[in-house]
Amino acid sequence: METFQQVDKNDLLNQHFLPHFFSDEKRLQTILLITFADLKQHKILYWYGIPALLPVPGKSITASKQEEWGWTGQEKALFWENLHLMRKNQGRLDPCFIVTKTKCVPLADYESVRGENDLLFGFLDFSEKLDDVTQGPASMGWTMRNLVAYLCFHLDLGGKSVSILSFRGQQLRRWDVHTKPHDYDASLDHSIVVQIQIPTKDNYNWRLKTAQADSLPAYRTTGWELNVRGKPGPRWMNLQPLLDPTHLAIQAADLNLKLMKWRMIPELQVDKLQSTRVLLLGAGTLGCNVARVLLGWGVRHFDFVDYGKVSYSNPVRQSLFTLEDCHDGGSPKAEAAADALRQIAADVVSRGHQLSIPMPGHAAVEEDAVENLDQLIQECDVVYLLTDTRESRWLPTVMAAAHNKVMINAALGLDSWLVMRHGGGFGCYFCNDIVAPENSMKNRTLDQQCTVTRPGLAPIASSMAVELMVSLLHHPDGINASAPKSGLNPFSPTVDSESPLGLIPHQIRGSLVSYTMMTPTVPAFTYCTACSRSVIEAYLNDKNATVLQACKDGDYLERLSGLQTFRAEAASKFEDTWDEDDVLDED
Template identity: 40%
Template structure:
C-alpha cells in the first residue's frame, strides 16, 4: 500500500510580528538571548479555484504568528487552533549562523515526547521553534522555523481505498453534528475522537470514550491545515506518534478524519477520510523516535529566510515640478545666499578679530572620512566657517535610524534600501548652499585584522589607491569613522603625505578630539613630536567589528555629544589654520592658564591650539592633554612610514592579512617580551602567613 505523505507546515508571519519583535528586542530582551515562549495558530486547509482550468489548487499548510504571539494570554480567532512554540533571538548574525541547530531542534523534540509520556496531554503536539536575528539598523529580520514531527518506523500506509471524501464514510447529518460540536466546545479542539454515533471528545479521553466502541467504529480526527486531497497536514504525524506511544495495542490500524470544514455544507464537504495501517513490525513505542521539521527556504533548501521590511517604509512619492517662475526665483535666492553666507564671518573682523584670515580657511580643502553623525556635524560646521571644498567618503547607506541624529539626511533618503551616505550628504550640502564644492565617494577603507581574500586583492588595491588620491588632493583629513582599525590606513597615508589630520572619537558621554603631530617636527614644549591616535597604544589595531551586538554596532552616545565633539574638531582646525606655524604649531603645556590664549602666549588669533581635548559630558569638563609620538607606533612611526613609502600596497596587504605584522614591524612584539622578562626578573618578597587585605 502507498506510504502516507504529509504536507509540512509553512510559516506565515504577519508584518506586525516584526514590529513587536523590534520593541521586544529594544525594550525587553536587549542583550539577552534567553529562550521565550511564543504562540501561533493555524486553521483548516484552504484552496482556490483556477479560473482557466476550474481545478482546485491547495494553498499552503500555514502556521501563523503575529504581534500578539508574545502575549501570555494569547487567544486564537474563532475556527483557529493554537500552537505553542519556543522563541530565541540572537544578538549577532554570527551567533545566529553558528547556533547549534541540531541541539536546539532535539531539545524541542524531547520536550514534546516527554510531555506526551508524562501527561498524556496533546498541548505540545503542534509545538514549534523559531530562531531569529533582527538587524534593526536595516530593518532586516533573519528567521528559521522548525516544526518537530516524529518519524514513524515502519511508515504508515494508506489502505487500498486511499483518501476519500468524508461524505463517503459519514452521513451529512453526522458531519453536521460533528461541526456543531467543534464549534460549541469550550476550547479549540486540534485533535478529537469520533464514535459511530457522531459524538466527539478530546483525544485525551481515548480510553474512556472508546471503552465500549469496536475498533471499526473508532475514528481519530484532527483539524487539518492541509487542503491537498492526498496529503494530510503535518499535525497528523505527532498525533499518530502520540497514539502509538500510549495505546500501541489498538492503534496499528487507525481510521483518520482530516477535518477541513469551517461551516455546514448542504451539498459537499471538504473533509477527507482514510484508513492507515503500520507497514511492518512496530518498533518499541516507548523509545523516542527521530524527528524532522526544519522549514525549507524559498529555494527549497534547508536554510533561514529573510524578511526585508525596508521597502514597506517607502510611502507614495510624488515628483515635484517647479515652474519657470520658481526656477528663476530659486536662482535669485542662490545669488543672495552667495552674498550673505559669509556675513557672520566677515562681521567677526569688524571689531573682534581684525586679523582673522578667512581666505586661508575658505580655500582649505577638507576630506571627511565618515559621513555619519560626526561627518554630518563636521560638514555643517565647516560650512559655517566658510570652507568651500568638502569631500565625504563612506561605505554605508542611509538607514531609518540616521536622520534624527545625522542632520544632512531626511526620511526620504532611507527609502529603497537607503541612498549612499557620502553622495547623499554632499548633495544635501549643495542644497543648503549651492556654492559649495561638495562631493561624495562610496569608499570602503581596508583595515588591519580584516584579511583580504585573494579574489578581492585587486578591488582592495583600487580602494587603497583611491584613498591615497583623495588624501593627496586635500589639505585636511578628518577621521570620523566608527572603529579603531578603520583609522589606521588614512593615518599612515596622511602622515606620509604631510597632511593635517584631525581625529574625533566618541564614547557614551566622553569624546576625544586631537590633531596628529606632523612628521619630522618638534612641536611639543620639550621639543618632542606630537603623537597620533595610535601613539598611546601598545596593541596594534585589529578586528573589533565581528560578532558585535546591536549596541556595539551602533555608536551609543548621549545625543548632544556628537555635535560637541564635531564642533570642537572644526574649531581646533580653525585655530590651527590661524596659527602662524600652521601644521607645526606647538601644543600649549597642559598646565597653561586657559585665559592665556593670545598669539603672544603661543596661540592663534582664535586661541589655544591644543594637541588633544578629552571631554567628559557627565562632568561638563574638558582636559587638555599633550602626548609625545612613540617610536614604535603602528600609525606614524618612521619605521611604518618608510616601509609604506618603500613597499606601498604590498606593505598594506601584509598589515590587513597578518595580525602579527605590525607588532613585528614596529618592535611591539619585543616590547611584550621585554615586559614579560622584567616581570620574571623581579624578586618578589613573599611573607609567610595569611595576607591581611
C-alpha cells in the first residue's frame, strides 16, 4: 500500500507515453493500470491512467466553429465502406484516421491526401457525452487531445485550423478480414465536426513558457481517472461478495427472472417484485404453495398469519414443513413457514404471526387481534386470503377494502378452485351471498371440519393466484385495472391488455373434473356484507365495535349493509308477482 501511495503518478504517465509518442512508433494511445491487492480483505485498489499531452496554461484546445457532419447519406455510406476497407487492409482499426469523401486512410498516409477538399481528421469517440454537442471539445472523447498533438508534432500543422470529425457510431461490430461491410448505420448521424486551432510546438513546451528548470521534462501529460467522488484518485473493487456463498446464492436465485427480462419480457419489473411486501393469511396448503411460487417471481418480503400448529398430516401437502416441525405438539405454522423461507432463499425477510382472525358467528374475540391484523394489512402491498373457512375471510376483506389494498383470494373445493382479485369496482368473495357469513364449523363432525381436496388442486390455484398478482402489479392502473368481459375468447386477436404479461381477469374458476377454466367478471354488490360502503364506513369509524358486534350478532351485518331490507323488498315483489299469476289463472 505504501508503494502504491508513494509512486510518482505524473512521472509514470510521462515515462510510458512520451517516449512512444515522439519516437518513430508515434503511439497515440496508452493505457496504464496500477493496482494494490489486499489479499486478506479480498479488495483491489486500482487506478487507470490514459495519458494525453498537456498544453501549457492559457493554450488549451479551443474550437472556433462547430457543426453537424453535413455530408449526404450517400457520402456517409461510402465513408462507412471505406472505413471497413481500411480496417480490413490493416487488420485493425486505429483510433484516429483521415477521411475524405472518396477514401479513408491512416494518419501515416497523410501525404497521399494532403491538399484534398473536405479533408477531415477523424477519431473514434466513445465518450459518455455523445448527446452533448454544445460544449465543443469538452464534450468530446479523450483521444482528441492526442490527435491534436499528433497533428502538431508529426504533420507540422501547428498554428493552422483543421476540421476534426468526432466519429460517434454507436455500433462498431466485430470484423475480420473476411467480413463484408454492413449497411450504413444511422447512428453515424450523431457525429459532429469542429474547427480546431492546432497549438504550436511551443505551446506544449513547459520549459519555454513557465521557465522551469532544465532538469524537468519539457513536456507533461495528464490523464489519471477520477474516483467516485469526482476527484483524481484510485478506486476500490471489493471481491468479497464474489466469495460469499450467500451472495452467490442471491445472484443465482434471480437468474431466471433476469433471463426472462433480457430475452422475452423487457418490461418485466424485477426490482418492483423484489420490493413488494406480501401478507399471507393462512400458512396451510395454499399458503405454502403460494409462498414457493412467489419466491420464484423474486418476492422477498413475507408475513404469515396463522393460528394453528403443524400436525403430522401437514408435511405431505404443505411444502414448507417437515416432520421436525410436527414434534412436541407441533411448531406454530406461521413461524415455521417463515423460517422455512429463510432456509430456501438467502435474502428473504419473513415473519410469522400466530394470530386468530375474528370471525362472524364466533363470539370469542381477542382484544388485540383486530388492531394487529389491521396494522399488518396497512404495512403490506398485497394480501393473500388463503384461510380454511368462509367466515375467516370476512374481516380481511373488509380491511383490504378500507385501506385500498390489493387482495388475491384463493379457495378450494374437492375438485374445483377459485382465484379472484378484490377492488377496482369488482365483486369480492362475499358479493354473491344473500346471507351474512356465519359459523361454518358449528355442528360438524371432525371429517367435515377438515379441508378435503384433490392434492393437485392447491398447486394449480396457488400458481394462478401469484400469476394474477404479478400481472396486476405490471398494469399502470394497479388495483383498478380493467378486466375482460365474461365469455371473451382470450386468444382472440382483438383482446388487448396494458399489462405486458397479458389479461388480468377478475375471477378464474377451474375444475379438475372437466379440466376447464372460465374467467367471469362480476361487479361489486351494493349490499355486500363485506365490501359495501356502509360496512366500510362503519369499520373506519369504530373498527373494534363493528367487528365485535358482527361476531356476536348474526343479523348485524345484514342490517348494516342493507341486505336484510333488500331481501324483504325482493320477497315482497316476488309475492306480488305470485298474486298476479293467481289472478290470471282464475280468469
